[in-house]
Amino acid sequence: MVCLPAAGFVEGAVPGLEVTLETIKRRFGACASAGAAGRAVDEALSALGFDLEKVLVANSTCPDELNRWEWASGFNLGGLGGIPAVGKTGFKACASHASSDENAVIFVFCASHVGVDGNDLGTVLRPKQSKRTTCCGAAIGSLKCDILNDDDAQMNEVKLSIDRARVGDDQALLAEGVYEYSYRKLAHNIRYLSEVAPVVVLGGIQINTNVGLPDFFAPRAFVLIDKGSDAALPFQDKLEVYLDKLNASPIKDDEASQDED
Numbered sequence: 203m204v205c206l207p208a209a210g211f212v213e214g215a216v217p218g219l220e221v222t223l224e225t226i227k228r229r230f231g232a233c234a235s236a237g238a239a240g241r242a243v244d245e246a247l248s249a250l251g252f253d254l255e256k257v258l259v260a261n262s263t264c265p266d267e268l269n270r271w272e273w274a275s276g277f278n279l280g281g282l283g284g285i286p287a288v289g290k291t292g293f294k295a296c297a298s299h300a301s302s303d304e305n306a307v308i309f310v311f312c313a314s315h316v317g318v319d320g321n322d323l324g325t326v327l328r329p330k331q332s333k334r335t336t337c338c339g340a341a342i343g344s345l346k347c348d349i350l351n352d353d354d355a356q357m358n359e360v361k362l363s364i365d366r367a368r369v370g371d372d373q374a375l376l377a378e379g380v381y382e383y384s385y386r387k388l389a390h391n392i393r394y395l396s397e398v399a400p401v402v403v404l405g406g407i408q409i410n411t412n413v414g415l416p417d418f419f420a421p422r423a424f425v426l427i428d429k430g431s432d433a434a435l436p437f438q439d440k441l442e443v444y445l446d447k448l449n450a451s452p453i454k455d456d457e458a459s460q461d462e463d
């Protein structure tokens with residue numbers, strides 16, 4: 203799988219995209235534009251025999267507004283950093299919203315996130331702002347202080363998620379570490395979802411770019427959990443086939459200008 207936005211990309215048409223892509227490719231490897239990842243998920247769910255009209259989407263992503271990708275938004279399981287924060291009660295509530303029809307599925311999107319600004323990681327220029335801000339701000343903030351606070355439960359969880367000796371101040375390792383912790387917490391509670399329906403989980407890292415550029419996604423896991431099971435059946439290879447195919451289609455206008463308004 204390659205890290206390209208689209209075969210139809212015209213050099214210079216989206217200023218800054220090529221430098222950003224080079225940074226993403228160097229630090230995160232294979233990825234797809236956010237839109238292409240969404241289309242890959244739809245194709246994969248259909249190929250698995252699920253009815254796209256009967257998908258309950260649940261997301262465990264950071265509350266940062268940059269992460270509200272349309273295809274990945276639904277029942278919100280996540281807290282700061284994207285770490286599942288709703289506990290057993292929230293997972294059971296989510297499960298109760300799933301269709302009981304045949305061919306229904308719960309699709310869970312579990313991701314940490316990181317900003318990319320040209321050659322740099324950890325900041326991004328957001329819509330309506332003139333200065334870059336940190337991204338993921340919670341994960342970066344957790345590197346500066348590891349004292350837990352009574353009234354800051356989600357931030358406490360972010361602090362607990364990070365292996366400082368491994369991460370140092372490397373933003374790519376920070377995103378990978380928060381994701382891995384999030385995925386483990388998700389796996390711990392996934393049985394509450396798979397009690398009622400098959401579950402497909404896409405895990406990885408959301409890559410937020412400066413206003414005017416498309417966001418990207420670096421997949422790390424793509425698994426199916428059968429109804430009544432909590433054992434994940436990996437089909438990462440299959441996702442890569444879909445992402446490769448979709449990477450070869452042009453970026454849609456709505457992707458190239460998604461952050462402009």
Ligand SMILES: [Zn+2]
Pocket residue numbers: 264265266282283284315337338339340341
């Ligand atoms: Zn964040």
